[in-house]
Amino acid sequence: MDEQEDLPFGEEEDVMEPMMDEQMINTEYPSMSQDQNATAVLEPLPEGYIPVAERPPIRKPYDVDDQGKPVPVHGVISLFLTATTVDLLKIKDLSKESVFVEVPKDQILHDIQFRGAISDFHPVKSRIMESDYDPLLVKYNDDDIYGDGNxxxxxxSQDAAQLWLxxxxxxxxxxxxxxxxxxxxAAEKKKPRTRRExxxxxxxxxxxxxxxxxxIVQNRRELIRVVIQRPRKEFNQSIKLLDKDAHELWNSSQMECRPFKDPNFELRRLEQDTGVQAVAAQCDVAVQAGGGKPKPASTQYVPRDLPLERKAELLRSPLLASFLNxxxxxxxxxxxQNEVVNIFEDDLSALSDDQDLGGGGGAGSGNRKESLISETQSFTHLTYSKNKMVSAIHWLPHVKGAVAVAVTENQSHNERVATAGRPSNAYILLWNFKDPIHPEMVLQAPNEVFCFAFSPSNPNIICGGCSNGQVVLWDTSADHDPFGSGGGGG
Known part of the structure; x- marks a missing residue:
């Protein structure tokens, strides 16, 4: 190393170029098209061959931390090499097809010695010197899989290099x-199809x-012969057909079967079990509970069940978990949707009959006010109940002339499902007939209230049910009596 320090940096760069050209690893493999042209006969697959689709996945060249983020494996360092370092090491030809290159350890240490702190390998100098093999394996990270910009x-370490290879x-x-x-x-498709025996x-x-x-219905007795006779004079009689109004036909004496209320529908029958046998009764048996409604039942096969080992295997199957997800x-x-929509609601009960409203042809007197209920008083508040719908209403059990009303947003079914789970304030308003503008009390809930009820033992306790399944409890006993002791009329 002392003799190399006397050389200029430019001359040392010329020495590095032929060394790197010899150390490049060629990872480009011959394609199957060349092998196919070389071999005219396709060799059969070896015995016990496992298809590629059924093999376990290939291990990734990196590890994953607890948060699912890729991290380098033990013995691998992620670096950012500048264009100058790449040119000096002659590794700019790396790509996705040829991602590995071997670089001598002395060459990297020489770069650290001459370039000093500006060398890209200077922060990891100690780990490079402690490496247990030479030359070192450098890999191109084009996708930045670690997210650190390197x-x-x-x-x-030699183990990490062997893992990459x-x-x-x-x-x-x-x-x-x-x-x-x-x-x-492709060869199997070209074979002629054999006829299956x-x-x-x-x-x-x-x-x-x-x-x-x-x-199959079979006769257990001889057939009964029935003779039906008719006078000859009744043959070939003339028939006269005419049309009659349905209203006249049903109200006339010519109607043979008039509609009537069958009392058998309201008659409650008691089912009695009676047995008859040719010999004397052996024992008397009685039961207290009444039998259920008789219904036919039949089965053809004994139900098939899986063994416990097979059930446990299916429960641990990833296909079942994927299907449930x-x-x-x-x-x-x-x-x-089942919780939001009321399937028992009768939409026809809200419709009115034209005859009851005094329409044409009906029995009404023609006065519309006779069949409609006129509004005497309405309660609304600009902040709490305007443009909202009433979901539940109850009379106050301990006060006269006062009602409790739960209001919710006027949303469609799809809008309500889309906003399900989001917290929103809802209110229950306590109105007095004496003041239709200002509510006597406002109860706030964390979500829309669709039902509520007063406690039968203590009317000051109110229990409500929210749309998200939450139960809310209010205690108004600590507040002053907003309605007074006498209450209002109504």
């Missing part, structure tokens, strides 16, 4: 095997023929 990696060899071997598999698949298998009885025989969002969306 463009090269250097393996300072083994991964590269495995990738090449799999590419080579995949091309061979494609050639075999149909083998006659013995018939195995599973009990279906017994059920078919039992379902794929359908989880759809199932959650369906459950949310």
């Amino acid at each position: 463009n090269y990696e250097i393996a300072v 083994s991964i590269m060899d495995e990738q090449y071997q799999r590419e080579h095997d995949l091309e061979i598999e494609q050639l075999h698949a 149909i083998k006659v298998r013995p018939w195995i009885s599973l009990g279906s023929e017994t059920e078919i025989e039992e379902s 794929r359908v989880k969002h759809g199932v959650e969306m369906a459950l949310i």
Whole structure:
């Protein structure tokens, strides 16, 4: 090293150029097209060959930390090499096809000695000097997989270098095997299709023929002969057809089967079990509970079940976990819709009949006010209840002329599902008939309240249910009585 310090830096650079040209590793392998032209006969795959698709994935040339971020393996250093360093080491020809190059350790130490602190290898000088092999393996990091902005990696341990080379060899071997598999698949398609021989298998009885025989109706007695007679004079009688109004037909005496209310629907019947046998009764049995509704039931096969080992294997299967993760969002969306939509709501009950409103042809008197309920008073607040809908309403059990109203946002089903899970303030307003403008009390909830109720033992305690499944409890006993002791009329 002392003799090299006397040489100018420019002359030392000329000495480094031929050394780097000899140390470059050529990782370009011959393609399968050359092998295919060289061999006219395709060799069969070896016994026990595992296809490339069924092999385990190749190990990555890096490790992953607890946060899932790639980090260099043990014995690898991530560096940023400037264009000057790349030109001095003659490694600018590295690419994705040829990502490795061997650089002598003395050459790197010589660069650190002459360039000093400005050398890109100066921060890792101690680790380079402690490396257990020579020359060192340098790798091109084009994708910046670590996210640190560095463009090269250097393996300072022989184990890390062997790991890089083994991964590269495995990738090449799999590419080579995949091309061979494609050639075999193409050769199989060109083969003439052989006609499959149909083998006659013995018939195995599973009990279906017994059920078919039992379902066939067979005569157990002789057929009964029935003779029907009709007077001859009733043959070839003239028929006169005419049209009648349905209203007249149903209200006339010509209607043979008039509609009537069948009392059997409201008649509650008690089911009684009775047995008859030719010999004397052996024992008397009685039960207290009534039998359920009789219904037909039948089965053909004994249900098939899997052994416990197979069930445990299926529960640990990654395919089952992938399927559950794929359908989880759809199932959650369906459950949310079931909670939001009221499937028992009767939409027809809100419709009014034209005849009841005094429409044409009805029994009404024609006065619309007779069938409509007129509004006497309304309660609204610009801050809490304007442009909102009422989700629940209850009378105050201990005060007259006062109601409690829960208001929610006027949203459609899709909008409500889209905003599900987001916290939003909701209110329950306590109104007094004496003041329709200002509510007597405002109860705040962390989410929209769709139902609430007063405690039957203590009316000052109110319990409400939110749309997200949360239960809210209010205690108004500590507040002053906003309604007074007497309450209002109404």
